[in-house]
Amino acid sequence: MKLARHGTGPEIFESLQGEGLSMGVPSVFVRLSLCNLHCTWCDTAYTWNWTNTQYRHVNDTPDAPRKYRREEEIIELDCESVAELILKFRARNLIFTGGEPLLQGRELARLAAHLLRLDPACRFEVETNGTLRPPPALDAHIAQYNVSPKLSNSGNSPTEREKPDAIAFFARCERAWFKFVVANAADLEEVRTLQNRYDIPQSRILLMPEGTSPDELREKSRWLAPLCLQHGYRFGDRLHVHLYGSKRGV
Numbered sequence: 001m002k003l004a005r006h007g008t009g010p011e012i013f014e015s016l017q018g019e020g021l022s023m024g025v026p027s028v029f030v031r032l033s034l035c036n037l038h039c040t041w042c043d044t045a046y047t048w049n050w051t052n053t054q055y056r057h058v059n060d061t062p063d064a065p066r067k068y069r070r071e072e073e074i075i076e077l078d079c080e081s082v083a084e085l086i087l088k089f090r091a092r093n094l095i096f097t098g099g100e101p102l103l104q105g106r107e108l109a110r111l112a113a114h115l116l117r118l119d120p121a122c123r124f125e126v127e128t129n130g131t132l133r134p135p136p137a138l139d140a141h142i143a144q145y146n147v148s149p150k151l152s153n154s155g156n157s158p159t160e161r162e163k164p165d166a167i168a169f170f171a172r173c174e175r176a177w178f179k180f181v182v183a184n185a186a187d188l189e190e191v192r193t194l195q196n197r198y199d200i201p202q203s204r205i206l207l208m209p210e211g212t213s214p215d216e217l218r219e220k221s222r223w224l225a226p227l228c229l230q231h232g233y234r235f236g237d238r239l240h241v242h243l244y245g246s247k248r249g250v
């Protein structure tokens with residue numbers, strides 16, 4: 001299994017879930033490496049933005065694109081070793097995040113089954129960009145999907161970011177909650193288009209302000225909160241940004 005490297009080990013840490021339906025729940029985060037998209041504002045670009053690729057990122061400067069050396073950013077471990085690291089923590093709400101964790105769906109299915117054998121109290125959430133369907137062996141173990149489809153503000157082309165089969169799967173799945181990162185009022189129109197196209201229930205949509213600092217979040221929340229009220233969407237904050245800023249591994 002390919003995980004994001006943090007220091008000498010994999011990026012596995014305990015924190016409060018920062019976003020979505022279970023915001024505030026003590027959780028263990030398992031950050032997998034690799035992604036099939038390339039969002040310009042991605043805050044985990046060390047999982048995909050490799051040297052010698054053409055992707056643009058907001059952290060680029062005119063002379064120096066901010067790139068990462070793949071061999072330095074990935075740590076490969078078997079599922080038994082990953083499980084051992086996870087179970088050292090107290091929380092049993094376990095969050096598979098990335099990157100795009102469903103690129104390694106089969107490995108995650110093995111990990112989830114192994115963890116449940118060791119401790120049946122484990123509960124699993126998957127954070128996904130909604131472009132890949134989970135394999136059935138993994139789906140059987142997942143209590144909650146936090147699906148974050150990307151909009152045009154991400155810099156991905158429509159065919160890259162919108163995979164009808166995958167979005168339709170999550171729209172039908174009652175364990176899937178959609179969280180959209182909204183940077184401006186025009187983004188709301190894109191949300192409504194996707195919602196109508198895939199018949200996503202309004203009650204399973206959260207809108208979150210875009211921002212990597214508490215000030216930015218507060219400023220955008222001022223106009224997003226009334227829009228949520230007006231259109232009947234749940235408002236979602238980003239607790240981890242308020243608590244820790246854009247620090248990694250917390």
Ligand code: SF4
Pocket residue numbers: 035036037038039041042043044045047048098099100129150
């Ligand atoms: S889908 Fe997520 S991990 Fe992948 S590039 Fe976009 S924000 Fe980053």
